[in-house]
Amino acid sequence: MAAIDPDLLLRAYAIGVFPMSDGREAKDVYWVEPRRRAILPLDGFHLSRSLKKTIRSDRFTVTRDTAFAEVIRACAERDETWINPAIEQSYTTLHALGQAHSIETWFDGELVGGLYGVRLGPAFFGESMFSRATDASKVALAWLVARLIAGGYRLLDCQFMTDHLKSLGAIEVTQQRYLEMLTAELEAAGSFDSPPVSSVRRGGVEEADFGKLDRLLEDAAGASGAAGAPGCVIAQLLTQTS
Template sequence: MIPPQVLLGAYAQGVFPMADQGELTWFSPLLRGVIPLDHGFHIPHGMKRAMKRSPFVVKWDTDFRGTMQGCADRERTWIDATILESYCLLHRLGYAHSVEVHDEEGLQGGLYGVALGKAFFGESMFSRKTDASKFALVALVRELQARGFMLLDTQWLTDHLRKFGGIEVPRDEYQRRLKDALGPQDGVFHPPPLGPGA
């Protein structure tokens, strides 16, 4: 298991881990994917229509492990047992969060990530039904905006995220944004509240 302070310290430096065939590798991309939380985020028209008639209900932190397992349930995954248990511990400590999309048949999609200061580091998302992960993303952005977060890190930029206003920024610019979002660091990390009712 990765010790919590090691993981949190890495995020504070703009570094994150992924596992590949039992090997843990740390990344700090030259181009970093982010979703602007000011005026850059937008919901595609088709998604707005889907939201009006959807049976989905969004929940926070009710099934963190199940959300991670949903993200890992693909042909090739970087979420191994070490990653799973390390982030489940971060969740118990209040730093890692899941946004879950449910319907009457259960968990259908969601995402998880790490909150530190005014930064949220998105790790992965999944869908079992159409648009489920998109619902989770919209809920996350709205919550981050409401709580004054400054940075939503998506690690890399995908076509899926680009449709919601995602952009790429060079590493040096990302580091500036990260420093602003984290504020003064005294070496002691305090988990920010996140989710309705937090």
């Protein structure tokens, strides 16, 4: 199957559906609309003491959008996956258009964890994550949440609930409630009727800014001592809202 048209893919997200396949070698792609949806409230991320310590230590180097293709491939390289070549190509195209992003965690120059997802207005739709080292995916998710908080995002969709996500603060809502939340946020930001426009100002709503965290980290780098360390900035953003 050919890759999904980017505009069609974004419009699908705007109405609460997303594509999946039955396996890595599957030829077909189908649209999914879960009856119950997992979301992670940005003010409810569960930052445990141990995870906070790991983040503040800067044991992992964390980047964004430096290895998107590698991240999505790593997410697909497991015994059971819904990411076939058509889906992989579709999101790689969205990434090239600036509508899909990856967060990468590195250790000693090796990619050990990460996640990727789609942004539309003030919403971010997490697609998949992987980990090859203890806490690597948790750190990636923590950095994503901090980035969304800093950038004024309002909704983090996690699709399906897992024990891993639940331990980090994710909750389940009905599909109807999810659509109410999603529609309200996209309409307020002027993004519901005209994807792939990512954000505009309307009715006093400030546009979401995926790159704002980068500027905060640059500004903090000039501070003396631990306060300027990236992990400390991330931990502070998460602590202020939890």
